[in-house]
Amino acid sequence: MSNEAEKGHHDDRHVSPNARLGLSLFGVYLTLYLGFVAIAAFKYEWFNLAAPGGVNLAIAYGMGLILVALLLAAVYMMFCKPEK
Amino acid sequence: MHYPASALSLVIFCLFVGAVLGLSFWLGSKAKSAKGYYAAHGQVGWFVNGIAFAGDYLSAASFLGICGMIAFYGFDGFLYSIGYLAGWIVALFVIAEPIKRLGKFTFADALDAQFHSRGIKVTAAISTLIVSLFYLIPQMVGAGALVTPLLGLDHHWGVIIVGIVVIFIVVTAGMVSTTWVQFIKGSLLVIFCTVLVIMILARGLQVGEKGQTQKLVIKADGSKFVHGEKQSATNDLTPTGRIISLPEKYKDGKTGPLGPFEYLAALQGSKVETYKLASETKTEESDKSITVTKTYEPERRDGLSLLMPGAYFKDIRPQPADAKDPWKEVKGKLNFFSLMLALFCGTAALPHILIRYYTVKDAASARKSTVVGIASIAFFYVLTLYLGLGAMTSGALPLDFKAEGNMAAPLLAKSFNPVLFAIISAIAFTTVLGTVSGLIMAASGAVAHDIMTNLLKVEMDDHAKVKAGKIAAVIVGVIAMALGIAFKNFNVTFLVGWAFNIAASANLPALVMLLFWKGTTRQGITTSITVGLISSLAWILLSADAYQNLYGYKDAAEAAKAALAPFNQPGIVTIPLAFLVLIVVSLLTKGGTRKTHRTSAEIAQSHA
Numbered sequence: 001m002s003n004e005a006e007k008g009h010h011d012d013r014h015v016s017p018n019a020r021l022g023l024s025l026f027g028v029y030l031t032l033y034l035g036f037v038a039i040a041a042f043k044y045e046w047f048n049l050a051a052p053g054g055v056n057l058a059i060a061y062g063m064g065l066i067l068v069a070l071l072l073a074a075v076y077m078m079f080c081k082p083e084k
Numbered sequence: 085m086h087y088p089a090s091a092l093s094l095v096i097f098c099l100f101v102g103a104v105l106g107l108s109f110w111l112g113s114k115a116k117s118a119k120g121y122y123a124a125h126g127q128v129g130w131f132v133n134g135i136a137f138a139g140d141y142l143s144a145a146s147f148l149g150i151c152g153m154i155a156f157y158g159f160d161g162f163l164y165s166i167g168y169l170a171g172w173i174v175a176l177f178v179i180a181e182p183i184k185r186l187g188k189f190t191f192a193d194a195l196d197a198q199f200h201s202r203g204i205k206v207t208a209a210i211s212t213l214i215v216s217l218f219y220l221i222p223q224m225v226g227a228g229a230l231v232t233p234l235l236g237l238d239h240h241w242g243v244i245i246v247g248i249v250v251i252f253i254v255v256t257a258g259m260v261s262t263t264w265v266q267f268i269k270g271s272l273l274v275i276f277c278t279v280l281v282i283m284i285l286a287r288g289l290q291v292g293e294k295g296q297t298q299k300l301v302i303k304a305d306g307s308k309f310v311h312g313e314k315q316s317a318t319n320d321l322t323p324t325g326r327i328i329s330l331p332e333k334y335k336d337g338k339t340g341p342l343g344p345f346e347y348l349a350a351l352q353g354s355k356v357e358t359y360k361l362a363s364e365t366k367t368e369e370s371d372k373s374i375t376v377t378k379t380y381e382p383e384r385r386d387g388l389s390l391l392m393p394g395a396y397f398k399d400i401r402p403q404p405a406d407a408k409d410p411w412k413e414v415k416g417k418l419n420f421f422s423l424m425l426a427l428f429c430g431t432a433a434l435p436h437i438l439i440r441y442y443t444v445k446d447a448a449s450a451r452k453s454t455v456v457g458i459a460s461i462a463f464f465y466v467l468t469l470y471l472g473l474g475a476m477t478s479g480a481l482p483l484d485f486k487a488e489g490n491m492a493a494p495l496l497a498k499s500f501n502p503v504l505f506a507i508i509s510a511i512a513f514t515t516v517l518g519t520v521s522g523l524i525m526a527a528s529g530a531v532a533h534d535i536m537t538n539l540l541k542v543e544m545d546d547h548a549k550v551k552a553g554k555i556a557a558v559i560v561g562v563i564a565m566a567l568g569i570a571f572k573n574f575n576v577t578f579l580v581g582w583a584f585n586i587a588a589s590a591n592l593p594a595l596v597m598l599l600f601w602k603g604t605t606r607q608g609i610t611t612s613i614t615v616g617l618i619s620s621l622a623w624i625l626l627s628a629d630a631y632q633n634l635y636g637y638k639d640a641a642e643a644a645k646a647a648l649a650p651f652n653q654p655g656i657v658t659i660p661l662a663f664l665v666l667i668v669v670s671l672l673t674k675g676g677t678r679k680t681h682r683t684s685a686e687i688a689q690s691h692a
Binding site: 018019022023025026029030033036037040041044045047048053054055056058059062063065066067069070072073074076077080082 | 159162163165166169170172173174176177178181182345346348349352388391392393394400401402417420421424428448451452454455458459462465466469
């Protein structure tokens, strides 16, 4: 195997995990987002349920989606490997 | 409502615009070459760029539209906040890094990087142009809505002022200035909205007086009468937005200062009064002129239902068992799905967001920028909920959502004090300024760089390219001004929904497949963009919303009956359609071009 091919392989190991990490975090968020949309569409009355903090589930889930987006973004930045 | 101009607002407003412009000129003098003009030398720092992402994204639609929608419809406005932010997850986790590796200056270049195809360049440039124009319209309409309470000027003056200032910025400076303008604007917006939310929480909630039916009479010459007298600063409609009952534990009719969750919990147990346009009648006077009488009636609403979705997207709430049209609920739900999908997919596909990826030097910086952007945008969207609900209970809310809903946030600030009102209005105005300049940059880049060079085959040197970009900026700016005036009666969020649907249908499938599927061919990309663009545009123009607001159908029921599209938001059909078209066409044309395409991971490999 030539040097260049080895180098390419080595770099690939650094690039692919980042993309894979991104896609798995995307999957986590997508599931949560779909959950919210599904409640709105199919189990509307669940939004009435009381959530911690004295608010209803709609507010708690909505705020949660915003917070989780931020958390996942931070996780992504922390665990991404540098390219070089 | 009648809004007198204030000298203080005018002074603060001029100071803001002057300062922003001065800075833009100073920084712009550093950017002379074509690369400098379009991509700010690839040197803008990641933090500045991250806040500029927020500045770009938190447009007039976010600030004015969402606050207005929450103020009138509660949670449904917050759905936009959730959806707009979720879009960033797609941008960061799926698109951000691969596109940085592929890109040169524009969206079209990024798509074309592997194919060198004129077809891709031209279709992507046309799509950029159309999406930019659709996103420009609500910004311009927002500018008009801002200027009325701020300076006492008519709508069209707001549009003209923004148009001229922005053309000036883009023509004299370019991307460096717009990045810094966006940075300053993004920071100011978040800081002052935080101040406003702290004031809302400190004020808490208190019970106000119940309102009566109010009438506004508009004569043929445009003069307006309230209570039989001419409308003026002292004789006007009484603004609305009051708590009329609080939860039992607040016995003296006010809550005092509240924590963020306490505020929501208290509102949930309250009843709120807003107004609705109950009737609009036209009568013919003796001189044959038409007089319009608008009757506004108070509407008492349950706090809990305002903090759940369904006040605006009515059809997602379960229909009564004896509902006449069983399909109404299904269509309502599909429409809701479709909007949430378009918001989710639209962000990464907006051309003025993509162009910002090229202004940092590497993928790591692009990543950091996006995280900083997401953090500030997330924080801001949490604020929008309080701003909207604060406006709903401020006693300063206009009566008519369609005509004045966009003014809710500035008027909320006015209910606290006039200086804050002037500052917030000025920031909102620079918000419009910044977003519009970014969009005009993207659109003129598409015209000058892609259409001129690739379609018309005009050979241009560096200097000629910059000049062509500037001429294109002037033309796009003038078109945007004209559309901003023509669409003045449209709801801002409605228009933004259109832009997101078109961007998600036309651009996203091509972008995602190019980055992740080896089998993508240039024919696949060209067809997918074309089909996504045309199908979403056609769906929108054939929807009930268009029939009602564009083609003059009187009410929603009549428009829904006539409309050819089954529901308003096309995304749920047109986004998968564009994906499907890309896959089928790519499979059919596989032999010819496959060898030339490499995914972003392969490109990274070969660069090592």
